[in-house]
Amino acid sequence: MSDVTTAPRAAPRAPAMAMRVKVALILFALFAVLPPVAVALGDPFMVLIATRILAYAIAAMALDLILGFGAMVSFGHAAYLGFGTYAVAILSSYGVNDLLLQMLGAVVVSAAFALVTGAISLRTRGVYFIMITLAFGQMAFFFFISLSAYGGDDGYGLSSRSTIFGSDVLENDMTLYYVTLGFLIALFAACHRIVGSRFGRVLTGIRENRERMEAVGFPPFRYQLTAFVISACITSLAGVLLANQAEFVSPAFMSWHRSGELIVMVVFGGIGTLTGAIGGAVVALLLEEWLGALTHHWPLLFGLILVLMVLFSPRGITGLLERTGLWRARK
Amino acid sequence: MSRLDVQSLTKSFGALKVTDDVSLTVEPGEIHAIIGPNGAGKTTLVAQLSGQLKPDSGRIRLDGADITGLSMPERVKRGLARSFQITxxxxxxxxxxxxxxxxxxxxxxxxxxxxxxxxxxxxxxxxxxxxxxxxxxxxxxxxxxxxxxxxxxxxxxxxxxxxxPQVLLLDEPLAGVGGEDAEAFVARLRRFKGRFAMLLIEHDMDAVFALADRVSVLVYGRIIATGTPDEVRSDADVRAAYLGEEGEEMADA
Known part of the structure; x- marks a missing residue:
């Protein structure tokens, strides 16, 4: 699959990794003080927008785990976002409102779907892998389009947000925000550990040189498939949070545009960095907000910025920051 | 029992027989070298032994167990490792x-x-x-x-x-290495002798004759001679296959 990932990437060296964790911690601190600032500015709606951004940051980070570290460009990851949102809608319609149970449901369905479609997709490489994950993503999309009990194409409004141990604390936007932030931080920590583990080293090794890994005794398939499933499960958690933020679910969450946006966030932030994916989600969604307020033709401007970014900083925002020297890790 | 036992290995690409009924063994602790002119099919042979390529027919046994159908990672797990000609x-x-x-x-x-x-x-x-x-x-x-x-x-x-490894397939370990580096490399390989068996594919005749217990000569996918370095050096067929510069080099070595 290394034939499809373009920019040459070094495995993260220890100082660079430590620096990225520091930057992530700074980001988390900024996120943590955002709600009081928003209230002080008299713009509490900002918190709801920020919740959406945090949920997408989780999804982008999950995608980076396989795209950046495993060289698997999944173009169907919005499907898992969708499974997460519909887990909330469908389970709550059966009276299961607990956030953790809904997350469990989302993870089980996503793991099963990822296991089957991943096992098939991983028989292919490069552009074929991209296309086949896209095809599976679209199959999930059209399944929910035709699910008329839950509004089909029109989507389905949630009567309430999820509960936590019977309590409806998430009805408060502020609480939902901090719960989402908590998940982002915990999942970042988990992804960071995975990347630095035995498993992560094998995954990164397969990205670097598949043949060499086989020649020392690693069959790539099982490691790639495991990473694919982990990534899908984390993405579905983002979907559960996103449904709570929007209080609405629809197949639009799982369209192929959405999958493309997730890839854009990862590329924007700098692939294979985790922190970059979070930053990429923030910047991409903020740009969308601001440019969208500026003009109807905002995708044009956004496209232009993306082109410039890829041309001048293939390693995204991370590469840009690291090049300024301000953020450069001490050797 | 031989460590590695290859029987009647055959592989064709279209009409071209790149491996033509190759049989060879690597005994415990032995260094068995394979030499041959460019295009003789040496790397294709290594690819089949390591599990990268499937032979059309023939058997490969490692310590008596048939490994012909095993994947590359499975063979490594059983002790058959390789190094690459191109790093x-x-x-x-x-x-x-x-x-x-x-x-x-x-x-x-x-x-x-x-x-x-x-x-x-x-x-x-x-x-x-x-x-x-x-x-x-x-x-x-x-x-x-x-x-x-x-x-x-x-x-x-x-x-x-x-x-x-139990058996190490060395695909031109000295490719592009010259002078003192090559000598040091040969000395290093000699130190491993006895610890595991080696199948050495090599162009460097000095290295081959310094290290090998047995030498097989591969020409057009076929083994035309196997023997001690001295036997192979004096073999008339081998001399004929190595006409020109390499043949002279061989006679001098």
Missing amino acids: SILPGFTVLENVALAVQARSGSSFRFFRPVAGDAALNDAAMEALTEAGLGDRAGVVASALSHGEHRRLELAIALATN
């Missing part, structure tokens, strides 16, 4: 990490998701040992892509050593 490493990993991964492949599960691997002393120590044996101990912390060509060849060797 194949993980360029973005450090030298130590390259070798530590090979150690990891044979020690415990790699489905461990939380403990940081960088500080795993068991992996790093074993990797360091292989690096030292390959003469690369002082370069452990360097990113592999920054190594010189000669160092890359030694890293290839270190990675192969770290898999703890």
Whole structure:
């Protein structure tokens, strides 16, 4: 699959990794003080927008785990976002409102779907892998389009947000925000550990040189498939949070545009960095907000910025920051 | 029993027979060299032995067990390792990490998701040992892509050593290495003699005749002669196959 990932990437060296964790911690601190600032500015709606951004940051980070570290460009990851949102809608319609149970449901369905479609997709490489994950993503999309009990194409409004141990604390936007932030931080920590583990080293090794890994005794398939499933499960958690933020679910969450946006966030932030994916989600969604307020033709401007970014900083925002020297890790 | 026992291996690409009824053995502790002019099918033979390519017919046995149908990782697990003619490493990993991964492949599960691997002393120590044996101990912390060509060849060797092989397939380990470096490399390989068996594919005749217990000559996919270095050197067919410069080199060696 290394034939499809373009920019040459070094495995993260220890100082660079430590620096990225520091930057992530700074980001988390900024996120943590955002709600009081928003209230002080008299713009509490900002918190709801920020919740959406945090949920997408989780999804982008999950995608980076396989795209950046495993060289698997999944173009169907919005499907898992969708499974997460519909887990909330469908389970709550059966009276299961607990956030953790809904997350469990989302993870089980996503793991099963990822296991089957991943096992098939991983028989292919490069552009074929991209296309086949896209095809599976679209199959999930059209399944929910035709699910008329839950509004089909029109989507389905949630009567309430999820509960936590019977309590409806998430009805408060502020609480939902901090719960989402908590998940982002915990999942970042988990992804960071995975990347630095035995498993992560094998995954990164397969990205670097598949043949060499086989020649020392690693069959790539099982490691790639495991990473694919982990990534899908984390993405579905983002979907559960996103449904709570929007209080609405629809197949639009799982369209192929959405999958493309997730890839854009990862590329924007700098692939294979985790922190970059979070930053990429923030910047991409903020740009969308601001440019969208500026003009109807905002995708044009956004496209232009993306082109410039890829041309001048293939390693995204991370590469840009690291090049300024301000953020450069001490050797 | 032979360590490696290859019987009637055949492989064709279209009408071209690149491996033509090849049978050979590698005995315990032995260095069996395969020489032959360019295009004789040496690398294709290694590819079939290592599991990268499927032969059309024939059998490969490792310590008596048929491994013909096994994948490359499965063969490595059973002790059949290889080095590549064209250096194949993980360029973005450090030298130590390259070798530590090979150690990891044979020690415990790699489905461990939380403990940081960088500080795993068991992996790093074993990797360091292989690096030292390959003469690369002082370069452990360097990113592999920054190594010189000669160092890359030694890293290839270190990675192969770290898999703890019973039989090591060396595909032109000296490719592009000259002079003192080559001599040091040969001396290194000689030290491993007896520890594991080796099938050595090599162009460097000095190296072959210095190391090999037996030599087989591969021409157009066929083994035309097998014997001690002296027997092969005086074989009329071999001399004919090595007309010209290489033939003279062979006579001088």
